[in-house]
Structure formats: C-alpha cells, structure tokens
Amino acid sequence: MNTAKRINRKYKYISLISMLAFLGIWYLATAVLKLVPAYSLPDPVKVITTFVQKFYMKVPDGATLLQNIWASVKVAMLGYVFGVVIGIPTGVAMGWIKAVEKIVRPVFDFIKPIPPIALIPVMIVFFGISLQAKAIIIFFSTVIPCIVNSYSGIKQTNQIHLWVAQTFGATRRQQLFTVALPSALPMIFAGLRVAMGSSWMGLVAAELLGSTSGIGYMISVGRALLRSDIIIVGILTLGIIGILISVMFDLLEKLLVRGGSEK
Amino acid sequence: MKKSSIKQKAGTILLPAVGFVAILVIWWLLVSFTRIGLLLPTPLEVLKRFIYFLGNPIGKAFTLPMHLLISLRRVLTGFCIASVAGIIVGISMGRFKPIEAIVRPIFELVRPIPGVAWIPLAIVWFGIGETAKTFIIFMGGFVNIVVNTYAGARHVDERLMGVAYMLGASKIQAFFRVVLPSCVPYIFAGMQVGLSTCWMAVLAAEMVSSFEGVGWVIIAGQDINDMAQIFVGIIAIAVMGLLLAAFMRFMERILCRWRERGA
Amino acid sequence: MSRKAVIECKHVSKTFYTLSGDHLVVDDLNFTVYENEFVVLFGPGQCGKTTVLNLITGLELPTKGEIIVAGEKVTGPSPKRGMVYQTTNLFMWYNVMKNVEFGPSVRGISKKERRKKAQHYIDLVGLTGFEKHYPVQLSGGMQQRVGIARAYCNEPDIICMDEPFGHLDAQTRYLMEKEVERISSQEKRTVVFVTNNVEEAIYLADRIILLRNLPTSVKKEYTVDLPRPRNYVSPEFLALREEITRDMDPTL
Numbered sequence: 001m002n003t004a005k006r007i008n009r010k011y012k013y014i015s016l017i018s019m020l021a022f023l024g025i026w027y028l029a030t031a032v033l034k035l036v037p038a039y040s041l042p043d044p045v046k047v048i049t050t051f052v053q054k055f056y057m058k059v060p061d062g063a064t065l066l067q068n069i070w071a072s073v074k075v076a077m078l079g080y081v082f083g084v085v086i087g088i089p090t091g092v093a094m095g096w097i098k099a100v101e102k103i104v105r106p107v108f109d110f111i112k113p114i115p116p117i118a119l120i121p122v123m124i125v126f127f128g129i130s131l132q133a134k135a136i137i138i139f140f141s142t143v144i145p146c147i148v149n150s151y152s153g154i155k156q157t158n159q160i161h162l163w164v165a166q167t168f169g170a171t172r173r174q175q176l177f178t179v180a181l182p183s184a185l186p187m188i189f190a191g192l193r194v195a196m197g198s199s200w201m202g203l204v205a206a207e208l209l210g211s212t213s214g215i216g217y218m219i220s221v222g223r224a225l226l227r228s229d230i231i232i233v234g235i236l237t238l239g240i241i242g243i244l245i246s247v248m249f250d251l252l253e254k255l256l257v258r259g260g261s262e263k
Numbered sequence: 264m265k266k267s268s269i270k271q272k273a274g275t276i277l278l279p280a281v282g283f284v285a286i287l288v289i290w291w292l293l294v295s296f297t298r299i300g301l302l303l304p305t306p307l308e309v310l311k312r313f314i315y316f317l318g319n320p321i322g323k324a325f326t327l328p329m330h331l332l333i334s335l336r337r338v339l340t341g342f343c344i345a346s347v348a349g350i351i352v353g354i355s356m357g358r359f360k361p362i363e364a365i366v367r368p369i370f371e372l373v374r375p376i377p378g379v380a381w382i383p384l385a386i387v388w389f390g391i392g393e394t395a396k397t398f399i400i401f402m403g404g405f406v407n408i409v410v411n412t413y414a415g416a417r418h419v420d421e422r423l424m425g426v427a428y429m430l431g432a433s434k435i436q437a438f439f440r441v442v443l444p445s446c447v448p449y450i451f452a453g454m455q456v457g458l459s460t461c462w463m464a465v466l467a468a469e470m471v472s473s474f475e476g477v478g479w480v481i482i483a484g485q486d487i488n489d490m491a492q493i494f495v496g497i498i499a500i501a502v503m504g505l506l507l508a509a510f511m512r513f514m515e516r517i518l519c520r521w522r523e524r525g526a
Numbered sequence: 527m528s529r530k531a532v533i534e535c536k537h538v539s540k541t542f543y544t545l546s547g548d549h550l551v552v553d554d555l556n557f558t559v560y561e562n563e564f565v566v567l568f569g570p571g572q573c574g575k576t577t578v579l580n581l582i583t584g585l586e587l588p589t590k591g592e593i594i595v596a597g598e599k600v601t602g603p604s605p606k607r608g609m610v611y612q613t614t615n616l617f618m619w620y621n622v623m624k625n626v627e628f629g630p631s632v633r634g635i636s637k638k639e640r641r642k643k644a645q646h647y648i649d650l651v652g653l654t655g656f657e658k659h660y661p662v663q664l665s666g667g668m669q670q671r672v673g674i675a676r677a678y679c680n681e682p683d684i685i686c687m688d689e690p691f692g693h694l695d696a697q698t699r700y701l702m703e704k705e706v707e708r709i710s711s712q713e714k715r716t717v718v719f720v721t722n723n724v725e726e727a728i729y730l731a732d733r734i735i736l737l738r739n740l741p742t743s744v745k746k747e748y749t750v751d752l753p754r755p756r757n758y759v760s761p762e763f764l765a766l767r768e769e770i771t772r773d774m775d776p777t778l
Contacts, residue, residue, distance in 0.1 A: 005545075014364035022369055040387055102278035107286060113504025115463040117379070117470070118478075118497050121485035125493070126302060201377035201460075205467050208382060209482075216380075223383035231387065235380050242375030425585060426615050430629040430680055431605030440632070444619035521619045521660040 042229040050229040051236070060230065061221040063213060065237065071213040073241075076203050079135040083142025083195060088188060091147040095154025095184075096176055108147065116140040116198070117205045129210040134203065141202035142195040149191025153184030189256065193249050200242060304491040312491045313498060321480050321492065331499055334465050334476040337393070341400025342461045346454055348401075349408030353453075354446065356409070357416020358438075370409065378403035378460055379467040391472040396465065403464030404457035408450070415449025416442065448519050455511050462504060477503070532684055532716045533559035533582060538591035539741075540577060551577050552588070553741035559684070562714040566727040569737030570775050575720045576612075578742060579686045582718060583607045596683040605629055608677035610687040614669040616661040622648065622672050623657040629680030647675040650709055667698040674709065684716040691726070703729050707755060724767055724774075729756050739775040746773055 023044050029035045031043035038046070054065035063071070093100045094108070116137050123133035157180045165175045207216020215234050222230030287306050294300040304312075316327040325333065356363045356370070381402045389395035419442050427437040469478025477496050484492030540552040551574045559565045567575050580586040582593055584600045584607065593600045595607060608629075616625050623641070624631075626648055630640035648657060651671040661669055670690055677685050687706075691699045703726055710717055710730075721727050727734050734748045748770065752762055 011360060011364040014361060015368045018365040019368045099278065103282040103285075105282075106279035107282040110283075110501055110505070113459070113462075113508060114497055114501045115459075115466055115504075117463055117467050118481055118500050120470070121481050121493050122490070122497070124485060125488065125490060197377075201379055201463070204377045205379045208379065208467070209470060219380065219383050223387060226387065228384065228387050231383050235376055235384065238377060238380050239372065239375040242377070246375065420615075422611070422613075422615055423617065425603070426609070426611070426617075427628070427632070429583060429585070429603045429605065429607070429609055430632060430676070432628075432632040436632045440628070441617065444617070447619070521621075522662065523660075 039226040039228060042232070046229050047232050047236075051233045054230075054233055060225055060227060061218045063218070065218075065233070068213065068215050068218050069237065069241065071217075072203060072207065072215045075131060075134045075214070076138055076199055078131075079138025079203075080142050080196065080199050082135070083139045083199065084146055084192065086139075087143040087146025087191075087195070088150045090143075091150030091188075091191075092154055092176075092181070092184075094147065095151045096180065112144055112148070116144075116202045120206055120209050123206075124210050129212060134206045134211065137202045137206045138199045141199040145191050145194040145198060146188075149194065150184060150188045153187030153191075154180050156187065157183050185256075189253055193246070193253075196245055196249065197242075200238070200245070204238060302490060304494065309491050309494045309498070313495045316492075316495055321495075322475070322483060325475055327480070327495065327499060330475060330477050330480050331503055334469065334478065335503065337396050337468075337476065338400060338458075338461050338465045341397045341465070342404050342458055344397070345401045345404035345457060345461065346408055349405050349453065349457070350412050350450055353409045353412025353450075354416045354442070357413045357419075357446075358442065373402075374406050374410070378406070378464045382468055382471050385468075386472060396468045396473070399468045400461045400464045403460040404454075407457040407460060408453040411449045411453025411456070412446060415446035418449070419445050448522065451511075451515050451519065455508075455515075458507055458511060459504070462500075462507065466500065529560040529563075531558045532561050532563075532596055533557075533718065534594040535582075536591050536594070538581060538588045538593060540574075540581060540586065541589045550741045552581070553743050554591070555743050557735055557744050557747075559716060559718060562716055564710055564717045564719065564730060564732045566731035566734045567718060567720045567737060568722070568724065568727045568734050568770070569742065570722065570739050574740055574742035575722075575737060576688055578737075579609070579688050579718065579720055582684070583609050583686055605633065605680050606683045608680050608682035608685040610670075610673045610677045610685065610690045612689045612692050614661070614666075614673050616669055616672055616676075618661050621658050621660050622653060622664075625661070625672050626675045626679050628676060633680075643681075644675075644679050647679045650678070650713065651675045652705065665698075666694050667702055670694065670702060671705070674706070678709075678713060678715070682715075684718060687717065687719045689720055689722065691721075699726075704755070706730060711754070724770055725758060727770070728752075728763055728766055729758065734770065736770060736773055745775070 026041075026044050030038070030041055031045065042050075051065075056064060058064055061068070090104070094104050095101070119140055120133075120137055123136050127133040127136070161179050161183065162175055165179045170178060203214070204216045204219075207214040208220050211217040211220075215237055219231050219234035222228065222234060290303075290306050294303050294305045313327070318326060320326055321330060352366065352370070356366050378399065381399050385395040385398045385402075389398060423441055423445070424437055427441045432440065465476070466478040466481070469476040470482040473479045477500055480499070481493050481496035484490065484496060535555050535557050538552055538555040539550070542549045542551055555578065567578060569575050577586065581588055582595065582600065584603045587601070598606075600607075617628065620628070623644055627640045627644035630643060635643075645657070648654060651674055653668065653671055653675065656664065656668065661672065664672065673690065674687075677687075690706075691702050694702060706719075707730060719727075719730060728750060731748075731750050734750060735744055736746045736748070737743070738745045748766065750766065752760070752766075756763060
C-alpha cells in the first residue's frame with residue numbers, strides 16, 4: 001500500500017504514452033495521411049533509417065555521422081579549452097585586483113553583449129573557412145561566460161570569511177587561494193556549463209555559415225538538397241550530444257564541487 | 264578629504280578610459296604597421312563609416328538605424344510570443360503533474376537543441392520570410408523561459424499556499440497572488456537569458472537568409488569584403504545589446520522591488 | 527460557570543502512513559477550549575504539537591475522532607480558523623498593508639472597509655508607519671507582528687499560534703510575549719498557543735494543557751489564575767513552573 005510510488009509510476013506511464021502519441025501523430029501525419037510533403041517533414045521511420053545509414057554512408061555531405069561528430073567536437077574542444085584557460089584567470093583577476101577591474105571591466109561590458117555569431121564574418125575574412133575561424137568563434141563563446149562567472153564568483157566572496165583569514169595572518173595571496181577561489185568554485189563551474197552551451201551554439205552557427213565538415217555543415221547540405229531527414233538527424237544528433245555533455249557536467253560537478261553548489 | 268575624492272573620481276573615469284584607449288591604440292598600431300592593415304580598417308575609418316551610415320543607406324534602401332529597428336522588431340515579436348508561451352508552459356508543467364508528465368518528455372527532446380540549429384529546418388518549413396525568422400527567434404527564447412519558469416513554479420513555497428488557503432483564498436486567487444508573484448524572479452531570469460539568445464538568433468537568421476537587418480549588414484560586408492561595414496554592424500549590435508540589457512535590468516528593478524532590502 | 531465551548535477535540539487520533547511504516551502521532555486526544563480563552567498547548571520537543579494545530583485548522587484530518595470548532599466539524603482549512611506560524615510565512619511580494627488585508631481582500635470585502643480594518647490591526651500590533659514596507663525590510667519581531675495582524679484581521683473564530691517566537695532572540699521574545707498579552711487583552715479572541723517554553727506558557731495562558739510525548743495525548747491541565755501582567759519571578763509563578771516541569775515527559 002505505497003501510494004506515493006504508485007502515483008509516480010502512473011505519471012511515468014503517462015509520459016511514455018505521451019511520447020508514443022507524439023511519434024504516432026508524426027507518423028500518421030506524414031506517412032499515412034501525407035499532410036505535408038516528404039521534403040518538408042519526413043516520417044519518423046525515415047528519420048531513423050537515415051540516422052542508422054549515416055553511420056556508414058558518406059552521402060550527401062561526404063562524411064559519415066561519426067566523422068562529422070568528430071569534426072565538430074574537435075573544433076569545439078579546441079576553442080573551449082582556450083576559452084576556459086584564458087577566461088577563468090581573467091575573471092579572477094578582474095574580481096580580485098581593483099586596478100584590473102577598473103581597466104578591463106568597461107571594455108568587457110562593451111564586448112559582452114556582442115553575440116559571437118556576429119564575429120563569424122570577421123573570422124571568415126581573416127582566416128577563410130578554416131579550423132582557426134571556427135575555433136576563435138568558439139573561444140569567444142566560451143571566454144565571456146567564463147569571465148562573467150569567475151568574476152562574480154570572486155566578487156561574491158563573503159567578506160567575513162576574508163576577515164577570518166586575515167585574523168589568522170593570511171597574506172593577500174593566501175586569502176585568494178584558500179578563501180576566495182574555493183568559495184567561487186560553484187559559480188565558476190556554472191560558468192563552465194553555460195560556456196559549453198553557448199560554444200555549442202556558436203559552433204553550429206559557424207558551421208552553418210561557412211564550413212566543409214561537421215554536423216552544422218551536414219545540416220546545411222541537407223537544407224540545400226531539401227533533405228529534411230538529414231536536417232532532422234543532424235538536429236537530433238546535436239541534441240543527443242548536448243544531453244551527454246550535460247550529464248558529464250553533472251558527474252564532474254558531483255566529483256569536484258564539494259560543500260554544495262548554490263541552488 | 265577633498266583631494267582624495269577628486270582622486271577617486273579621476274580613478275573611476277580615467278582607468279576605464281585607459282582600457283578603451285589601449286585597445287584603440289593597439290588596433291591602430293596593428294593596422295598601420297603590420298600586414299593586418301590589408302584586412303582591417305583603422306578605428307577612425309570605422310567611426311567615420313558608422314556616422315556616414317547613420318544618415319545614408321547600407322545596401323539599397325535602409326540606413327543603419329532602420330536596419331537596427333527591423334532586427335529589433337523581429338526580436339521583439341519572437342521574444343514576446345516565446346515569453347507568453349514559455350510562461351504558460353513552464354507554469355503549467357510546474358503546477359500540474361499530469362501536464363508535466365505529458366509535456367516534459369517532448370520538451371526534454373527539444374531543450375538540448377541549440378537555437379540556431381533550427382534555422383535550416385525553419386527555412387525548409389516556412390521559406391525565407393518573416394515567419395521563419397520569428398520561429399527561429401521563438402525557439403531561441405522559448406526554451407530558456409520554460410526552463411526557468413518551470414523551476415520557479417516548482418519552488419513555490421507550499422506552506423505559503425497553505426497560508427493563502429487558510430486565509431480564504433480560492434485556487435484562482437492563490438494562483439494569482441502566490442504562485443505568479445513567487446515565480447516572477449525566475450521568469451525574469453529566464454527572460455533575460457532568453458532575450459540575449461533571441462538577439463543571437465535574429466543575427467544568425469539574418470545572416471543565413473535575409474535582405475535587411477543588422478545580421479544582413481554584417482554578412483553583406485563579408486560578401487563585398489568590406490571590413491569597415493562588418494565592424495559598423497558589430498558595434499551597432501553591441502550598443503543595441505547594452506540598451507536591451509539595461510532595459511531588462513530596469514524592468515527587474517520595478518517588478519522585483521520586494522526583494523531589495525535597502526530603504 | 528457555563529462557558530461556550532469553541533473547540534472540542536473528541537477522541538482524536540492521527541496516524542501518518544509513510545514509506546518507512548505507520549506512525550501513530552496523536553492518540554485519543556480530548557480537550558475543550560472555551561470562548562475568549564487563551565489556551566497554551568505545552569509539551570516536550572517534537573511531541574506532535576504542530577500536528578494538533580494542523581488538525582484543528584483542518585490542514586490535516588484526523589484518522590479517528592472529530593474536532594468541532596464553533597459548532598462545525600473540521601473538514602478542511604477555513605478562514606474561520608486563523609494561524610500564526612513559527613516561521614513568518616509572509617507574502618514577501620506584498621507590503622505590510624497588503625499582507626494584513628490579504629484575508630478580507632480574497633473574501634471580496636470592499637477596499638475602503640478592508641483598509642480601515644487592516645489599519646486597525648496594524649496599529650494594534652504597533653506597526654503604524656510601516657504600512658508600505660516590504661517584509662525583507664522588517665526585523666524578525668516586526669515580521670511576526672505582521673503575521674499576528676494578518677491572522678487577527680481575518681476575524682476568525684479562533685487563532686492558532688504555532689511557536690510564533692521560536693526563532694526570535696531572547697530579548698525580542700520577552701517583548702513579544704508582553705505584546706501578545708496586551709493584544710489579546712485588548713482584542714478578546716479564542717487563542718490556542720503552542721510552545722515548548724514553560725515560562726512563556728505560564729506568562730500567557732489562562733489554561734495550560736500539558737501533552738504527552740509521542741503519541742500525543744493530554745497528560746494534565748493547569749488553570750493559571752495569577753493576576754496579569756504576570757511576574758516571571760513571583761513565588762506562585764515559580765511554583766507552577768516547578769510543578770509543570772516535574773510532570774513533563776522527558777525527551778531525548
């Protein structure tokens with residue numbers, strides 16, 4: 001007689017039915033009733049077959065799905081790592097050193113609202129359609145949230161904790177490493193997560209606008225050829241990778257950020 | 264006393280200026296004395312062009328402010344629809360278990376897909392007109408607003424609901440006087456993030472397919488290899504982004520006044 | 527002396543069914559509270575006092591037995607039964623005035639009338655001049671005053687107070703005890719006050735009902751007929767305090 005569990009299970013069934021209904025309606029509207037032309041929205045079975053086929057077939061964009069994923073992930077990692085390595089120290093310096101804050105903050109405030117997407121043409125003019133161009137776009141998408149979060153993480157350090165450290169004779173430098181940084185860690189971590197999301201978005205935009213490989217490129221080829229099954233496979237792949245990344249971050253956060261994050 | 268306050272004032276004005284001046288000088292030096300000058304205009308050229316475009320058309324018909332207004336109108340249309348829909352979906356998911364069970368799996372499928380990834384599909388579905396752009400902008404903002412509103416609706420203090428019922432409130436009154444106000448800070452956080460992703464989405468959409476708007480200004484600059492025009496577009500975007508962010512902060516101050524301790 | 531009974535608890539039991547098993551929290555509880563009486567439910571630690579209040583206000587329903595308030599059987603929450611909480615539970619997005627007039631407002635009383643009423647209770651609890659303040663701008667004691675005014679302003683048959691000063695510091699607590707005594711002598715109401723502080727109980731109560739530790743039932747009743755305002759160190763006060771402490775169930 002466990003009512004709470006029974007109700008939970010009931011909602012799980014509803015979720016399952018809802019999912020099946022969604023697929024059912026999609027199938028009915030496309031494959032059976034043909035309400036929309038196949039080039040506009042293929043039926044779910046077609047999407048699944050294309051998805052499976054893309055694992056070994058190189059048409060129409062010249063690479064298998066895994067090759068495309070690797071091409072995208074490679075660029076994303078490159079830009080992301082650079083963004084993190086530069087962004088976090090910059091943010092920490094801005095939050096900890098008054099002079100740096102005063103000089104860099106206004107410039108940063110001006111740069112912050114520029115969507116990295118807007119820089120794509122600049123990079124294409126500079127570097128052509130290349131790995132560097134995309135990596136720099138992703139760098140910008142990463143560096144801004146990293147700076148924002150590590151800056152505000154340091155800024156939100158509890159003044160009392162700093163005073164406590166001072167009364168124990170900690171130097172300014174020791175205060176940073178023993179008090180400010182650890183207390184900013186959850187914030188910085190949240191920044192890494194946001195950065196991952198925005199760099200993923202930057203990557204897709206860069207690949208749509210100028211690229212010769214990657215999932216974004218595959219999607220834009222799909223569009224050019226009116227192969228909406230390819231587009232949807234691409235979008236779903238992006239979504240799945242997005243989920244994997246966020247699961248990975250959940251695990252990392254559990255491992256690294258102790259003492260609870262700010263939620 | 265007086266001297267130090269003058270010194271302080273000088274610090275708050277001078278140091279930020281140092282940052283901007285340094286960037287402009289480095290830019291100017293790079294352009295004048297290195298090969299980057301072949302690609303990049305000087306800051307002065309960009310400024311001249313910016314002022315020129317304020318009164319003269321870029322492309323065929325529109326001046327820079329007109330392009331900005333066109334983009335702004337698109338953003339606001341998509342953003343408003345996304346806000347209304349996002350708040351409704353978020354709150355109903357957070358407050359009604361059956362709706363949560365039905366909607367959540369489908370939403371979880373859509374959530375990890377980066378907003379710009381919808382561009383190709385939107386073009387296949389709706390052509391290159393305004394509908395496609397509104398859809399892309401909508402998708403950009405919708406997800407963020409739902410996620411936040413949903414979190415807010417789930418965090419409504421159940422004891423306060425009890426208080427309201429005990430004081431004689433009906434379900435509808437409890438909704439409007441307890442659920443909605445306690446969601447407002449969350450909704451607002453979602454709308455702030457949403458507005459910036461909408462702004463990003465409009466640029467991407469205009470860069471992929473459009474004949475006007477700031478995104479087009481930038482991409483047209485790329486097409487005719489006119490770096491100054493690209494920079495004019497980027498600066499216009501930054502200014503607009505700053506204004507939008509300031510507007511959102513102002514609205515937040517008004518709507519979330521009850522959270523401030525001071526005075 | 528025939529007094530009108532306002533709350534009648536008749537053979538009330540409450541069992542909670544949880545994943546870890548069934549918990550009998552209230553076992554055959556019987557007591558009566560009369561009109562305009564200030565009754566303190568006093569008991570050790572976590573003895574289920576709050577559950578008793580939840581049963582009276584109708585937030586929870588008894589497993590066995592029944593509770594009758596002002597002639598009606600309790601079947602759910604009702605504005606006729608007001609509550610002041612341990613934590614303030616104010617509507618943070620409303621200012622003091624709007625918090626106090628919440629009850630009359632949702633019951634559709636005209637703005638002019640409810641403002642007048644709310645102002646009366648704001649004055650009564652000593653918050654005149656703070657009508658436009660938001661809860662975050664008030665101290666803990668002031669927030670608790672708003673909570674009291676909000677409960678009174680709805681003009682319920684009974685007012686339940688669940689350890690309302692539990693979170694206040696000692697100074698504020700003494701002050702608030704005096705304030706509650708003043709308010710309840712100025713505006714006569716039937717009050718059920720829950721506390722685990724024996725001094726607070728004797729200082730405020732017309733009658734103290736001592737509860738057993740889990741499962742809760744009535745162990746003993748004391749009528750306190752010391753003159754008001756009471757003196758915390760008078761011999762009678764101390765003697766009663768001694769007696770109640772001796773009778774109380776031990777806790778962990």
